[in-house]
Amino acid sequence: MLANKKEIFIKNRENWKITIFELPESDIFGKKFVAECIKEPDLLKTAWFCQNQGEAYSRACNLVDEFEIQQERLRIFMEHYAVIKDLYLMIIYLSNGDKHNHYLNNNREKSKENFTSVSCCNGFDFEIINGLVAEGLLELSTTKKSMTMKKKGMKAAREVLQKTNIDGVNRLLEQREYHEEYINYKSQLDIMEEQEEEE
Incomplete structure (x- = not known):
């Protein structure tokens, strides 16, 4: 037919x-x-x-x-993934500890011979998150299940990204160029908060 x-x-x-x-x-x-x-x-x-x-x-x-x-969604995802993948790898690698097999060759000492991996938890290290919160770079929700990054954190994150040598970072920063306007704008509330901090 x-x-x-x-x-x-x-x-x-x-x-x-x-x-x-x-x-x-x-x-x-x-x-x-x-x-x-x-x-x-x-x-x-x-x-x-x-x-x-x-x-x-x-x-x-x-x-x-x-x-x-x-196809456009896939293209956008791949652009983001190309950057985020490396960032996640760096964060996971740097924020977790070494894992050793304590029973290998009856050796309970940590050494290169019984090294197995870098341990990875489901989520970020709580102390690191607390440190970022203490510096005012992040805010945790009351349930501590979600985080908010405001101006100070956004500024710090952009500065870190600008110093990295990862393909695609500049493009992602350009796509969020409007964040610079948001970061540099001072509302009445911002001015009041700055005055309170100075006192």
């Missing part, structure tokens, strides 16, 4: 070519229109068995748009 399909029209959408076909026979619901969406070099999406040409084209556009949205 698909081999004998008849081409009705072709339209371009972004970098996609959408072709609407009419099949020689309809399905049990009377639907006999199909749309093929092709993006070079080898992407193919198909909208199957539609009632009419308009429905086939509309479903094809939805397929194409949804695919492009997913």
